[in-house]
Amino acid sequence: xxxxxxxxxxxxxxxxxxxxxxxxxxxxxxxxxxxxxxxxxxxxxxxxxxxxxxxxxxxxxxxxxxxxxxxxxxxxxxxxxxxxxxxxxxxxxxxxxxxxxxxxxxxxxxxxxxxxxxxxxxxxxxxxxxxxxxxxxxxxxxxxxxxxxxxxxxxxxxxxxxxxxxxxxxxxxxxxxxxxxxxxxxxxxxxxxxxxxxxxxxxxxxxxxxxxxxxxxxxxxxxxxxxxxx
Amino acid sequence: xxxxxxxxxxxxxxxxxxxxxxxxxxxxxxxxxxxxxxxxxxxxxxxxxxxxxxxxxxxxxxxxxxxxxxxxxxxxxxxxxxxxxxxxxxxxxxxxxxxxxxxxxxxxxxxxxxxxxxxxxxxxxxxxxxxxxxxxxxxxxxxxxxxxxxxxxxxxxxxxxxxxxxxxxxxxxxxxxxxxxxxxxxxxxxxxxxxxxxxxxxxxxxxxxxxxxxxxxxxxxxxxxxxxxx
Amino acid sequence: xxxxxxxxxxxxxxxxxxxxxxxxxxxxxxxxxxxxxxxxxxxxxxxxxxxxxxxxxxxxxxxxxxxxxxxxxxxxxxxxxxxxxxxxxxxxxxxxxxxxxxxxxxxxxxxxxxxxxxxxxxxxxxxxxxxxxxxxxxxxxxxxxxxxxxxxxxxxxxxxxxxxxxxxxxxxxxxxxxxxxxxxxxxxxxxxxxxxxxxxxxxxxxxxxxxxxxxxxxxxxxxxxxxxxx
Numbered sequence: 293x294x295x296x297x298x299x300x301x302x303x304x305x306x307x308x309x310x311x312x313x314x315x316x317x318x319x320x321x322x323x324x325x326x327x328x329x330x331x332x333x334x335x336x337x338x339x340x341x342x343x344x345x346x347x348x349x350x351x352x353x354x355x356x357x358x359x360x361x362x363x364x365x366x367x368x369x370x371x372x373x374x375x376x377x378x379x380x381x382x383x384x385x386x387x388x389x390x391x392x393x394x395x396x397x398x399x400x401x402x403x404x405x406x407x408x409x410x411x412x413x414x415x416x417x418x419x420x421x422x423x424x425x426x427x428x429x430x431x432x433x434x435x436x437x438x439x440x441x442x443x444x445x446x447x448x449x450x451x452x453x454x455x456x457x458x459x460x461x462x463x464x465x466x467x468x469x470x471x472x473x474x475x476x477x478x479x480x481x482x483x484x485x486x487x488x489x490x491x492x493x494x495x496x497x498x499x500x501x502x503x504x505x506x507x508x509x510x511x512x513x514x515x516x517x518x519x520x521x522x
Numbered sequence: 523x524x525x526x527x528x529x530x531x532x533x534x535x536x537x538x539x540x541x542x543x544x545x546x547x548x549x550x551x552x553x554x555x556x557x558x559x560x561x562x563x564x565x566x567x568x569x570x571x572x573x574x575x576x577x578x579x580x581x582x583x584x585x586x587x588x589x590x591x592x593x594x595x596x597x598x599x600x601x602x603x604x605x606x607x608x609x610x611x612x613x614x615x616x617x618x619x620x621x622x623x624x625x626x627x628x629x630x631x632x633x634x635x636x637x638x639x640x641x642x643x644x645x646x647x648x649x650x651x652x653x654x655x656x657x658x659x660x661x662x663x664x665x666x667x668x669x670x671x672x673x674x675x676x677x678x679x680x681x682x683x684x685x686x687x688x689x690x691x692x693x694x695x696x697x698x699x700x701x702x703x704x705x706x707x708x709x710x711x712x713x714x715x716x717x718x719x720x721x722x723x724x725x726x727x728x729x730x731x732x733x734x735x736x737x738x739x740x741x742x743x744x745x746x747x748x749x750x751x752x
Numbered sequence: 753x754x755x756x757x758x759x760x761x762x763x764x765x766x767x768x769x770x771x772x773x774x775x776x777x778x779x780x781x782x783x784x785x786x787x788x789x790x791x792x793x794x795x796x797x798x799x800x801x802x803x804x805x806x807x808x809x810x811x812x813x814x815x816x817x818x819x820x821x822x823x824x825x826x827x828x829x830x831x832x833x834x835x836x837x838x839x840x841x842x843x844x845x846x847x848x849x850x851x852x853x854x855x856x857x858x859x860x861x862x863x864x865x866x867x868x869x870x871x872x873x874x875x876x877x878x879x880x881x882x883x884x885x886x887x888x889x890x891x892x893x894x895x896x897x898x899x900x901x902x903x904x905x906x907x908x909x910x911x912x913x914x915x916x917x918x919x920x921x922x923x924x925x926x927x928x929x930x931x932x933x934x935x936x937x938x939x940x941x942x943x944x945x946x947x948x949x950x951x952x953x954x955x956x957x958x959x960x961x962x963x964x965x966x967x968x969x970x971x972x973x974x975x976x977x978x979x980x981x982x
Contacts, residue, residue, distance in 0.1 A: 328653070328665050328667075330665070330666065330667035331667070358663075358664040359664055360630075360631060360632055360663070360664045360666065400820075401820060401868060402820055402867065402868050403868060407632065408631060408632050408633060408663040408664045409658075409661050409662070409663065409664075410662075421977070421979075422790075423788070423977075423979065426868075428869075431869050432869070432982070433818075433820070433868040433869065434818040434819055434820045434868045434931045434932050435788050435790070435932060435979070436790060436820065437788075437790035437791070437977075471664045472664050472665060484982055485982035517651070517653075517667075519651075519653065519665070522662070522714055522715035
């Protein structure tokens with residue numbers, strides 16, 4: 293299924309804080325907003341435009357996420373894909389583990405469940421050592437070593453809400469995200485523990501140089517709502 | 523079963539904080555009181571008289587609730603019914619989820635269990651967007667979109683402790699509430715996060731304009747106790 | 753499998769906080785460092801050299817530990833062995849209990865699970881009474897009485913990451929430790945509750961007189977990383 297099968301698009305503009313549908317186009321800035329994916333679909337997603345190319349040898353990716361999906365449902369949390377590779381996919385697996393994949397086999401972490409209440413989730417990876425960890429509400433998981441020496445390729449597409457099995461195609465409802473995402477930020481280096489904890493508590497941290505929620509360029513596709521964060 | 527089958531009624535007046543039976547009548551005000559539903563019955567309930575008609579296009583409903591009932595027992599938490607419709611029913615379902623229904627199919631949330639310790643539970647809904655959420659001890663669940671454009675009809679009956687399958691009839695012991703309810707308040711608009719958290723912590727918030735616990739008009743039916751809240 | 757079958761060794765030296773491989777030798781001092789055992793192997797371990805001989809009639813052993821291993825996987829947490837005896841082994845058992853063994857049958861404790869987030873774990877034992885307990889994040893388990901009158905023999909070998917079934921041999925991947933260990937300290941007496949809590953919170957306590965993490969003499973074998981603790 294290609295992107296032109298997207299069936300409708302809506303932008304919610306604040307009126308008393310909410311809601312008015314407009315045709316989609318590139319939007320800028322999500323300060324104090326949350327993305328709501330209300331239904332399971334194979335056509336609702338948000339494309340993100342990075343501030344710089346994503347040829348990466350290290351990164352920190354952070355977001356706040358909440359879902360009502362059952363514990364045994366696979367969920368895509370972040371998908372970055374070039375023509376032939378899943379460059380960086382983050383999943384909640386059907387066995388409850390949280391995983392990420394770069395161009396092939398992934399790595400799996402036992403984290404506290406992602407629930408209806410918002411979890412702050414960060415992921416760090418450094419190509420030099422391969423050390424990777426998830427951070428849940430500011431607490432680091434055990435390090436695992438994953439693909440030392442690897443590089444993430446630039447010039448791909450970033451989606452929230454769907455996993456594209458082909459370049460912008462092959463979407464599956466059964467993998468889609470349903471719930472809320474907010475405050476996604478990405479840096480091309482590994483943030484320190486104190487920075488990640490500061491981000492978790494909403495304190496000031498260096499703005500993401502790949503993605504910064506406050507100045508994010510994005511396109512809404514399908515049924516995704518932009519809602520005032522309360 | 524019609525309301526005239528109610529077998530007895532009691533009002534508990536504070537004597538050392540407890541208990542003396544009197545025939546029931548409309549009472550006013552529950553400041554610093556808690557309703558205790560001590561047994562599973564099909565005849566014990568509390569009727570609430572709203573301060574204004576409940577033709578609603580948005581609301582916030584809050585209460586503090588505790589129960590010893592088993593986790594797989596269906597429990598009615600709030601029932602507002604007009605002649606032909608369940609206008610607004612809130613349930614703890616037999617699968618542990620918490621749900622609400624307006625005139626038909628409901629919507630289900632995965633919340634932490636309702637236990638023997640008091641949970642502060644709020645529910646918000648706005649017809650304009652359909653965005654609905656439960657708030658547990660001040661923390662919001664993931665938004666779900668439910669019946670945008672819908673209106674709740676006025677001029678019905680509000681019960682705590684029982685679900686009426688007909689207008690004031692058809693009560694079932696297996697759905698009854700057993701436990702404690704306190705501090706029920708309802709507003710005809712959506713409270714902000716900070717207001718809901720303030721309510722949770724017992725700070726001053728705008729009084730409910732549909733129900734305000736402190737000035738609540740109510741009638742006790744069957745075996746329900748009004749006890750000093752400690 | 754003998755120690756000379758160890759296949760490779762690496763020491764990670766801080767470069768931007770991380771990583772550069774060098775041949776192993778006795779190293780000294782692990783202040784602000786964490787040992788990362790990234791993979792399940794039968795050849796990766798760390799030998800510890802005690803500051804004094806381990807002929808012991810009482811001890812306190814403390815460490816901070818985190819693992820991604822499944823809940824039903826046996827894990828060696830500490831192994832001290834003389835020629836013919838397992839003098840002091842600490843395990844997470846396959847049934848989730850935490851245990852320790854001195855020269856024969858062990859003793860088992862039901863503790864909170866050891867997870868991907870760091871647990872601070874202490875073990876105390878006194879030969880006079882046999883009273884033994886684990887301390888999790890500063891909280892003591894129920895006392896159990898274990899081998900009153902017993903003595904731990906001196907002049908053995910101490911391993912982290914593997915259990916040697918013979919003196920420095922007989923390693924099994926299925927018992928190996930995978931994850932992180934930090935801040936291991938050992939004293940030849942029983943610390944008070946207030947001292948153990950102080951250690952848990954990172955406050956100043958008397959330095960371990962058998963092992964002191966800050967001045968630890970150790971040898972890395974196989975694939976073990978020494979990483980800046982963040």
